[in-house]
Amino acid sequence: MKESNDTILKAFRGEETDYTPVWFMRQAGRSQPEYRKLKEKYSLFEITHQPELCAYVTRLPVEQYGVDAAILYKDIMSPLPAIGVDVEIKKGIGPIIHNPVKNRADIAKLGTIEPEVDVPYVFDTIRLLTREQLSVPLIGFSGAPFTLASYMIEGGPSKNYNKTKSLMYSDPEAWFMLMDKLADMTITYVRSQIAAGARAIQIFDSWVGALNETDYRAFIKPVMERIFNELQPEGVPLILFGVGARHLAGQWDDLPIDVLGLDWRMSITEAREMGITKPLQGNLDPSILLADWSVIEERTKQILDEGRQHPAHIFNLGHGVTPDISPETLKRLTHLIHDYSK
Numbered sequence: 061m062k063e064s065n066d067t068i069l070k071a072f073r074g075e076e077t078d079y080t081p082v083w084f085m086r087q088a089g090r091s092q093p094e095y096r097k098l099k100e101k102y103s104l105f106e107i108t109h110q111p112e113l114c115a116y117v118t119r120l121p122v123e124q125y126g127v128d129a130a131i132l133y134k135d136i137m138s139p140l141p142a143i144g145v146d147v148e149i150k151k152g153i154g155p156i157i158h159n160p161v162k163n164r165a166d167i168a169k170l171g172t173i174e175p176e177v178d179v180p181y182v183f184d185t186i187r188l189l190t191r192e193q194l195s196v197p198l199i200g201f202s203g204a205p206f207t208l209a210s211y212m213i214e215g216g217p218s219k220n221y222n223k224t225k226s227l228m229y230s231d232p233e234a235w236f237m238l239m240d241k242l243a244d245m246t247i248t249y250v251r252s253q254i255a256a257g258a259r260a261i262q263i264f265d266s267w268v269g270a271l272n273e274t275d276y277r278a279f280i281k282p283v284m285e286r287i288f289n290e291l292q293p294e295g296v297p298l299i300l301f302g303v304g305a306r307h308l309a310g311q312w313d314d315l316p317i318d319v320l321g322l323d324w325r326m327s328i329t330e331a332r333e334m335g336i337t338k339p340l341q342g343n344l345d346p347s348i349l350l351a352d353w354s355v356i357e358e359r360t361k362q363i364l365d366e367g368r369q370h371p372a373h374i375f376n377l378g379h380g381v382t383p384d385i386s387p388e389t390l391k392r393l394t395h396l397i398h399d400y401s402k
């Protein structure tokens with residue numbers, strides 16, 4: 061294996077590190093001119109089907125910004141066609157599902173994934189990156205059942221998740237059938253990513269903050285417990301992230317995960333004050349990266365100072381890089397994080 065800088069893996073494990081490691085959600089993507097140029101020719105799925113090209117896109121932010129980890133370029137929607145979901149990523153909108161799940165019969169029809177057969181290019185890309193190209197660890201990922209189900213049921217992005225919640229409340233048996241199928245897919249798919257060389261896994265439950273704590277406990281937590289219990293023996297750090305989910309942080313801290321990813325709504329100090337003991341990842345509001353450098357610097361130092369109160373902090377944004385954030389800012393920010401935390 062080529063990789064040599066394992067600082068971020070130490071931090072994920074809760075160990076003390078020489079400096080605060082950093083990576084950015086959506087670091088590979090539309091904020092980069094090289095990527096935008098590729099997108100004139102290829103769709104996201106077309107890029108991910110070509111290991112050389114996909115590895116190049118994954119490497120770009122590592123080479124340009126000096127971040128401490130790469131995240132595999134693909135989408136949380138990438139494994140869904142294998143189980144029978146007809147998904148398209150529409151420019152400026154996001155994932156659109158052409159055969160939304162409406163009822164129990166639709167759920168029963170969903171198949172299972174055989175990762176190396178259904179999406180072999182994902183693992184070819186991982187092998188290429190981790191054996192030959194990367195000097196930092198590669199983070200693999202999957203969407204979590206609620207977030208995936210929300211797209212599958214709504215048919216696309218949603219503000220209120222009405223159809224999703226309505227299925228959950230009115231037919232719990234069907235709901236758990238769907239959760240179980242998506243959990244099986246996630247476990248199998250993540251195991252294959254680890255076997256191919258992913259050194260940490262982030263589970264994106266981006267939209268689960270739409271649920272209150274009681275419903276999270278009843279309808280989501282059991283399936284998340286199963287996913288993480290089945291993945292723990294793989295021996296790689298497991299990170300859980302969601303947006304607007306501060307009310308669920310206590311529930312997450314009980315899960316068999318290694319790292320809790322925070323969005324920008326709750327500070328690291330607040331998380332510690334509420335008793336969260338796990339390593340924390342986060343949490344600069346991405347919008348701040350559009351402000352003057354003096355503001356960026358002040359807010360970044362504040363987060364680093366808070367993170368220093370406890371051994372393990374991994375710097376990240378509170379959500380993904382948006383297309384209007386300049387690559388120069390991300391590079392300068394990475395250097396600031398490394399220099400200031402040394």
Ligand SMILES: Cc1c2[nH]c(c1CCC(=O)O)Cc1[nH]c(c(CCC(=O)O)c1C)Cc1[nH]c(c(CCC(=O)O)c1C)Cc1[nH]c(c(C)c1CCC(=O)O)C2
Nearest residue numbers: 085086087088089104133134135136152153154264266380
């Ligand atoms: C909810 C979610 C999705 N996808 C993802 C999540 C979880 C993280 C989050 O909460 O943001 C995760 C994701 N999507 C993508 C990555 C690549 C790796 C990286 O983070 O650099 C990752 C980790 C590529 C992508 N996935 C997508 C893009 C942008 C469009 C493109 O370049 O084709 C990229 C780079 C499309 C996509 N796919 C999805 C959305 C909401 C969008 C954006 C819609 C838009 O604003 O245009 C679903």
